[in-house]
Amino acid sequence: MxxxxxxxxxxxxxxxxxxxxxxxxxxxxxxxxxxxxxxxxxxxxxxxxxxxxxxxxxxxxxxxxxxxxxxxxxxxxxxxxxxxxxxxxxxxxxxxxxxxxxxxxxxxxxxxxxxxxxxNNNQSTEERKVNVSVGSSKAHFLELVEQSISWIKAGKLEKVVPARTKTIPLSSNFDLVQSIWELMNSYPNSFVNFFHLPEVATWLGASPETLIETKGDEFYTMSLAGTQKAQGDNPLKSAAWTQKEIEEQALVSRYIVDCFKKIRLREYDEHGPKTVLAGDLLHLRSDFRVNMKSTNFPQLGSVMLGLLHPTSAVCGMPRKEAHEFLKEHEGFERCFFAGFIGPVNIKESTAIYVNLRTASFGDGEITLYAGAGVTEDSDPEKEWEETEMKCRIIGKFFQSEES
Known part of the structure; x- marks a missing residue:
């Protein structure tokens, strides 16, 4: 057998x-x-x-x-x-x-x-090298989190999600097929994906977050936030969430509801939050469903796509102010990280995901991307540790030991 x-x-x-x-x-x-x-x-x-x-x-x-x-x-x-x-x-x-x-x-x-x-990967440009250097600096990230907390305490932001990068060399025996296979087996609840745009970019990832999904008359989205390492024999039952993490997830849920209010959509089902497993990590998730036929909203997918991206889970709140803060202070180009990807109109279904737990290919190396939700109660070192955990989710499939 x-x-x-x-x-x-x-x-x-x-x-x-x-x-x-x-x-x-x-x-x-x-x-x-x-x-x-x-x-x-x-x-x-x-x-x-x-x-x-x-x-x-x-x-x-x-x-x-x-x-x-x-x-x-x-x-x-x-x-x-x-x-x-x-x-x-x-x-x-x-x-x-x-x-x-x-x-x-x-x-x-x-x-x-x-x-x-x-x-012979042609993605390693001088711009990429500069981008990687800034994004991978721990000192820069810690300072960015400190700035984020200061802005929140000053009442300019409710939450912001700074990101960072981590570049590691590909192992000499790296096998793309084996990596994809192991990702699929390790993360059954994630969207495992690989895409190649010649002369533009090549990425591999396993995202746990659905941005929007439509199938027939049904529309679906989720709010996903809060992160901790899965521990014990039954991590879903033993998980304990801090007030900071609960509030962080509630902000994301509130943002989705606010989007519904903007388009005067009142008929929706909300379930959660509940603890969910994504590989070695636990998150808090709430699910939102809408019947597009009964609400007479056949284009809800496109409308919500425009309203949700970038979500407060990858950008912050208020969205405009958080986005401007990141653009001014983050110091590197996120490229496709925290963008959105997915199949459209295939077998009468569309499923679009936030591009998380992901890596881009360079010349003999890959760059990992991760962010952390910062609120008033955040600790910079703990936020760095959270990004390290998220980088390991993908990084361990590229080499036996990260460097």
Whole structure:
């Protein structure tokens, strides 16, 4: 039985390798993902090498994968990978049961394109190096948290979410397929994703936070905040939350409700907060659901996308003031970290996630990103420790020991 399971895992990883080889060989944008609590790996590949950008009216978009940075763009558009080719892989299938499309079958089952990508990655620019240097400084982050607390005590902000980076070298035996496989197995409740925009960016992550989801007439979003390490045999029952963490999560929930009020939406279901597990970490989460048909709001997805991003969980409150504070004091470019990503209009469903627990590829290195919610009661050293925990979630899949 064990030998059979091992053989099946090897075969499944070989199937993922075939998909990635074919996608990289095409030279075109593509995205690979597995939704939370799903056993299906999905991939979209664009027919064009040119990078597409689209507006935010998601109901009008063709099937594809949307990628939006943390910052709003001047053209008010997002990157988009059109699903010119779409393939879904049931991870429970035996290898002989997998029916690959021709564009995958015609590629040799080698590591060639993957190795070429990892050894010839063109994402390491001088701008990136400067960005990484500022973002990875502990002294800078501690000072940023102190500034955040001062602004909150002065009544200028209620909460702010400063971020930082951590750059580590790729291990000499790094295997992208193995990393994706381990992420899927380690974080079944997260959105595991890998996307490649040639000449722009390549990222890998496992996000625990849904921004918006629409399926049929149902709309869903969540408020996720508060972080602690999962401990003991039953961490969900033994978790104890501080007043600071409870208030932090309540602020995020209140912001969602305020967005509903802005559009005069009164009919919604709210459940929570409850403790949820995301890998080795625990968070507080509340769920919000709306029936778009009964509320006569078929474009609620697009409307809430515009109102929610960037959420108070990754930016702060009030949103405008928190965003301006971060832009002035954070000192580095977040790029796609804390932006949003996800499949759009695939199988009559859209699922967009906040791009958290994520890393970008550089030349022989990867950069991890993490933020921490700061309130009046925050302690700078503890906020640094929280970002270290979040970096480890992804960082441990790139090398055996972080440096």
């Amino acid at each position: 064990i030998d059979s399971l091992v053989t099946s895992q090897v075969a499944t990883k070989d199937a993922i390798r075939m998909l990635l080889n074919a996608a990289f060989s095409s030279g075109r944008p593509f995205a690979l993902w597995r939704k939370p609590k799903s056993n299906v790996l999905e991939l979209v590949l664009d027919a064009e090498e040119k990078i597409r950008k689209v507006g935010m009216e998601i109901e009008e978009l063709p099937a594809g994968f949307i990628i939006h940075p943390f910052e709003d763009q001047e053209d008010k558009k997002a990157y988009f990978i059109k699903a010119s080719e779409y393939f879904s892989l049931d991870l429970s299938l035996e290898p002989q049961e997998i029916d690959f499309p021709d564009w995958v079958k015609n590629q040799p089952p080698s590591k060639g394109p993957l190795e070429q990508f990892l050894t």
